Amino acid sequence: MNAIGNFIKENEYLICIDSDGSVIDTMTEKHKKAFGPEAVKVWQLEEIEEDFLKKWNKVNLYSHSRGINRFQGLVKTFNDLRAEGYGLPGLDQIEKWTVESSELSNPALSRAIKNTENNQQLKLALNWSRQVNQEISKLEKDSTKVFAGVKKILAEISAEADLAVVSSANQEALLDEWASYDLKQHVKVILGQEAGSKADNIRDLKAEGYDQNKTLMIGDAPGDLRAAQKNNVLFYPIMPCEEAESWQKFAEEAAAKFFSGDYQGKYEENLIKKFNFILK
Template sequence: MSTHPAQFTKQKKFLVCVDSDGCAMDTMNVKHERFFGPLAADEYGIKDRETFLADWDRINLFSSTRGINRFKALVLTLIEAQEKGEDIGDISALTDWANNAPSLSNASLEAEIAKASSEDLEKALVWSKKVNEGIETELAGEDKPFPGVLEGLTKIHGLTDVAIVSSANSEALNSEWNRHNLMPQVDVVYGQEVGSKADAIADLLTKGYAANEILMVGDAPGDEQAATVNGVFYYPILFGKEEFSWERLSNEAIEKFLNKEYAGAYQEKVLGEFHALLAQFD
């Protein structure tokens, strides 16, 4: 069973880090299509909703910014809307905070508002809380892991330590993963409260793993970047090919990782597939 990062200690030689939304859990598309995008359009009084929502989905799901932090995504989409003539008001304080804050979460936004309140920061917080409320109250029972995730995690957890490394909040992660019996295969949960995914991996490196003993499993460029800045390996879950990706992870990639055969040609092959898929939409 999982523990808090502060109490977690290394048990096995190797560690596999797993993202949640869009990687292990088939929740990413529905969260953006039903909550993130539409609630942002509501909160900012968007007139051309069709264009705004198409831009939202492209930025968050179908491009090289897939999986970006919600507040960074909000800024990017609002700037595009502004350029297309939407009147969304002044978002300079939000833009500055989203681009420069060391941690991007509801709690850190509340702290920023306490220091220097502004209408655009408060509006972003209202939106983010509505998103969380909608997901927690309306999606329970609809969320599900991708095919092969439980089997794959069970096999992997028999061989390595397993950490969730996600930009979702830990409460939601625990709820979703427990509901689908995935949490028994997890040793520690790093949610958005800990900081970025790169921060999470950096902290895990202090637990005693060598960099070449950690594999990050994700579905977005931000996951790859978090792995790269920490010098650890990355394995991509290809969107639209999630079941295949999990089968290959548990039946092929994990063996190469444990045998120190992952670096070089194998990682280059799987990363090439990942980048080619993203490039179709940029």
């Protein structure tokens, strides 16, 4: 369930689906209750807490960098604030790792720490990430967090397409959430940050024998769109703040267009145009 090596193609169509913010309404909660507050604690930013959290939420939730990997989001938030004149600790070592590493996850960061002499920055980042995971595990699991219509549409499309969760979230949390919300039964594989980038995971899944016009990525962030475009596959946006409506539209018309071959072209282009406008 958590490795592409165990994936077996059964249908002609492949649909890759992001999790946080796309299927389950947990993205905002995780950032506001775990990611941002834990960064304030680890880097002792209490004096600028309000400004830091405002910038954190802007970078990770309310801009074109929405859905960015947690470590990249950390670096961008610090860099943006530093550019505005805030005296923040340097994250050059962490930034270097985010650029050079092929995998941005806790295990990959642990390996980098072992292979780096001056690794204090990396240790702080790992400590922060682990504390974030702990806080996320404490968040209440409420079935109402699954966006309206999702469970029904997943059950319906899983009869025609192989479904795969492709997310940058922590693998353990993903497995727990998809099981807790009774969604796991509809997907063939769940891939989190430990499995690699979204683009790489789509590439590897597509390589199982799917045509690019019969492969779709569903997501709520520009990174999901880029991952789809990098692999020349189709993209369906879950519009931020219009999630239930997006799933209703998918159920009523977009899914049928995808399966009939009428999705690519003007229809997809108009959806992406609206998506990009929302996140300008």
